[in-house]
Amino acid sequence: MRDRRVLEQLAEVLAVVRLPRPLTLRFAGCDGTSNAWYEPEDGSVTFCYEYLADLRKAAVAGKPGRVTLQEAIDGPTVFVLLHETGHAVFDLLDVPILGREEDAADAFAAITLLRLGKGVALRMLRGAAWSYFHEAHSRKMDESDYADVHGLDSQRYYNILCMAYGSDPDYFAAAVKDGRLPPERAEGCVDEYLQAVFAMQKLVAPAVDRTAMERLRVKHSKRFSAGAR
Numbered sequence: 001m002r003d004r005r006v007l008e009q010l011a012e013v014l015a016v017v018r019l020p021r022p023l024t025l026r027f028a029g030c031d032g033t034s035n036a037w038y039e040p041e042d043g044s045v046t047f048c049y050e051y052l053a054d055l056r057k058a059a060v061a062g063k064p065g066r067v068t069l070q071e072a073i074d075g076p077t078v079f080v081l082l083h084e085t086g087h088a089v090f091d092l093l094d095v096p097i098l099g100r101e102e103d104a105a106d107a108f109a110a111i112t113l114l115r116l117g118k119g120v121a122l123r124m125l126r127g128a129a130w131s132y133f134h135e136a137h138s139r140k141m142d143e144s145d146y147a148d149v150h151g152l153d154s155q156r157y158y159n160i161l162c163m164a165y166g167s168d169p170d171y172f173a174a175a176v177k178d179g180r181l182p183p184e185r186a187e188g189c190v191d192e193y194l195q196a197v198f199a200m201q202k203l204v205a206p207a208v209d210r211t212a213m214e215r216l217r218v219k220h221s222k223r224f225s226a227g228a229r
């Protein structure tokens with residue numbers, strides 16, 4: 001992560017949002033706890049090394065196939081960092097949330113990646129989706145999963161596919177063609193995507209530096225276009 005400058009690149013992306021207080025992103029040892037969270041008190045997002053190690057272990061054991069090992073690790077890492085940043089942005093910008101904040105934070109992460117360009121979105125979301133799919137099928141669910149504040153891993157998997165497909169049904173057509181996203185869900189994905197974009201435009205975009213955002217988008221589409229498939 002350090003070699004690939006993941007935090008630095010994320011910081012560059014997030015710098016386009018003018019926040020009223022500084023937000024710190026960090027990887028840290030968490031005494032055995034495998035987690036990531038936003039701490040409103042000191043305005044920081046912490047991603048535990050233990051969590052990173054678990055993602056790596058799952059990627060190696062799960063043999064992602066179509067998704068590269070790197071994507072299966074980087075995808076969920078970046079997605080979760082952006083998800084936590086979503087919580088931070090909602091807090092710092094006083095964004096009202098109707099519905100579940102965890103779903104809103106996932107939407108924030110997906111939209112942010114999709115706005116950075118299709119190449120990077122495809123690679124990172126493919127990795128994140130793989131991770132949720134793998135999690136969903138590698139352990140037995142119990143009541144605590146249904147009671148949890150987060151959606152089920154399978155639901156988070158389909159939500160990611162739906163957001164990506166909804167953003168550009170031609171570019172992400174394989175999600176439906178390969179039988180991963182059911183046509184019944186796919187049908188409404190453009191509307192789901194536009195609804196989330198509308199919320200972002202109303203509630204977050206006023207704090208975004210437009211010129212910096214455009215500069216970043218051009219830079220990223222150039223950087224990742226070579227690796228886009």
Ligand SMILES: [Zn+2]
Pocket residue numbers: 083084087102105
């Ligand atoms: Zn969360």
